[in-house]
Amino acid sequence: MIYYSRLAISSILSAALIIVALMLYDKVVNIIKIVGLGDTDHYLAANEEENDGKKKSGQNASQLLLGK
Numbered sequence: 001m002i003y004y005s006r007l008a009i010s011s012i013l014s015a016a017l018i019i020v021a022l023m024l025y026d027k028v029v030n031i032i033k034i035v036g037l038g039d040t041d042h043y044l045a046a047n048e049e050e051n052d053g054k055k056k057s058g059q060n061a062s063q064l065l066l067g068k
Helices: 002-036 048-066
Strands: none
Touching: none
16 A cells, blocks of 8 residues: 555656656747747747836836825
8 A cells, every 4th residue: 555655646746847847948948939039029028118117117106105
């Protein structure tokens, strides 16, 4: 009985490790596409205009919270 429980736990942990490795591989491939190949239409790539808008809205929210 102990053998089968250890076998099941080992299988689950091994599968989790493989899943994490595949997710990491996917993220590295996406970063290479954005940075190395200059892909601007990628869903992870952010534009400067989008960043400026988020920073401005963040500043406005903080000013509202501080009462300035």
